[in-house]
Amino acid sequence: MFEQVIEAMVDAVLVLDISGRITLANTAASHITGYSLDEMRQLPIARLMVDESSGLRTVVRRRIEDGDVLRREESWLITKAGERIPVSVTGSPVHGKTGTLEGIVIVARDVRDIRKLLVDKEAEIAARTSAEDELRAAKSSIEEQLEQTRTQLLLAERRATLGTLAGGVGHELRNIAQIQVAAVDEIATAIAAGDDLRALLESVLPDLERVGEHITQHGHRLMQLARPGPDRVAPIDLNLVVRDVVAMLKGAGKLRRLQLAIDLSAEPLQVTVNRTRIEQILVNLIVNAVDAIGEAPGRISITVQPIADGKRVVCEVTDTGPGIPPDQLDKIFEPFYTTKPPESGTGLGLPVAREIVQSYGGNLVVSSELGRGTRFTFDLPR
Ligand SMILES: Nc1ncnc2c1ncn2[C@@H]1O[C@H](COP(=O)(O)OP(=O)(O)OP(=O)(O)O)[C@@H](O)[C@H]1O
Ligand SMILES: [Mg+2]
Known part of the structure; x- marks a missing residue:
């Protein structure tokens, strides 16, 4: 058994x-x-x-x-x-x-x-581990490359932004130089005609002074772009800025043949901004309106009002120009989008203006109707 x-x-x-x-x-x-x-x-x-x-x-x-x-x-x-x-x-x-x-x-x-089973299993585990290691290494190298690409993209974007902003400064310098050229022209004409210069100079000198200020500030701005620092801001009444800019553009002969309606608010509307940059926005919007109306008769209205809750100020620039086709309403804020001939438009006015407004916590928007006109509206916190 x-x-x-x-x-x-x-x-x-x-x-x-x-x-x-x-x-x-x-x-x-x-x-x-x-x-x-x-x-x-x-x-x-x-x-x-x-x-x-x-x-x-x-x-x-x-x-x-x-x-x-x-x-x-x-x-x-x-x-x-x-x-x-x-x-x-x-x-x-x-x-x-x-x-x-x-x-x-x-x-x-x-x-x-x-x-044998154990050995096989061990070999399998070892193979799997080494495959996982390889995968991990590949993944981390891909992540590294991604990070590098991201950094490069950011850098490229930053360079493009700097380029745009520098272009914006150049754009403004050109706009403002036109005012100076017009004033100098006027003085030269008066001298040639033997006119009384006193009254003319009294009206033109403050403009030239503001032009000088703009050039200085924009020179500053260029330096800031090279080595960014804070924009100097100060409380200022937006009504006054609008009034001065309109006077400046009138002085430059930019607003001839146009009806102009300026509707400022009765109370001072203080905003804490860099004056030159707000002037830059207004110049851009008004010059655009003038360009849009062209040779035809037309009207530009500018209003400055507090918003209902009193916490913001709204400025509108409205023209009776030809309007903007609906499919182009987004494009006009893209850098270098312009419908103007190369010598007169770079397409930087609006993107830079929007950039500035947004940097103060506001926004710049457009509404337009073909054949009737266009309105640009921006707001700033008070
Ligand atoms: N008030 C307006 N009415 C109709 N079209 C406008 C008006 N404002 C701007 N646009 C359109 O938007 C485009 C872009 O304007 P933006 O100010 O950015 O550049 P630009 O005026 O063409 O050139 P730049 O300002 O550099 O001289 C203009 O070329 C024009 O087609
Ligand atoms: Mg423009």
Whole structure:
């Protein structure tokens, strides 16, 4: 019965006497080791099992003598051909009727398949880990490149903005120079005609003074663009700015042949801004209106009013020009969009004006009707 049981087992079973010789083995043991059943009989277990640094056999013996059962110790079986086969060993004592130790039963399970599975799994894990590492490295290099591209884009955008702003300054200098040229012309004509210069100079000098201020401030602005610092702002009544700009443009002969309606608010409307920059916006809007009306008769209205809640000031510049086609209403705020000939328009007036208003926390918007006219509205916090 005992023999039949061990014969039926798929694991190698070896029964040893207390001297360590094999007294019984099953076919599975014979298969694994390559020894015949006969050859195995009386074979010392030392020939069959490796006992290297772990001293397994001694441990087996000692523990089994102590009555322990040995479970799943890793060891090696040596085949007849000398091959080492990894096994997981379980051992238990065989006791005689009187309770003395008569032998040991060893069950050795061939773990090559499991080992191979483990090795394969380890290789798979290693491959996966290295793939993950590669992926991570690739990802971080892509992220680095993205970051670099982003920085370059930001830089390019900043350069473009600086270019736009510098262009805006040039644009304003050109506008303002026209005022100076007109004033100088007027004086030269008066001198040539032998007119009384006193009255003329009295009216023209303040304009020239403002022109000088503009040129100085815009020179400053260019320097600021090269090395940005805060814009100097101060509280100022928007009514006064509008009045002065209109006077300046009149002086420059920009508003001849036009009806002009200026509707200022009765109360002072203080805004904290850089005066020159607000003048720049107004000059741009009014010159645009004049250009739009062209040679035809027309009217420009400018209003300055507090908004209902009193916290903001709104300025409107309205003309009776030809209006702007609906599909171009967005485009006019893009830098360099112009419908004017190259020598007279750069397309920077509106984008720069909007930039300025937005920098103060307001906005510049347009509404227009073809054939009827156009209105630009901007607001500033009080
Ligand atoms: N009041 C207006 N009526 C009709 N079209 C306008 C008016 N204001 C602006 N536009 C249109 O918007 C375009 C862009 O205006 P913007 O002030 O930005 O540049 P520009 O006047 O063409 O050139 P720049 O101001 O540089 O001399 C104009 O070319 C014009 O087509
Ligand atoms: Mg313009």
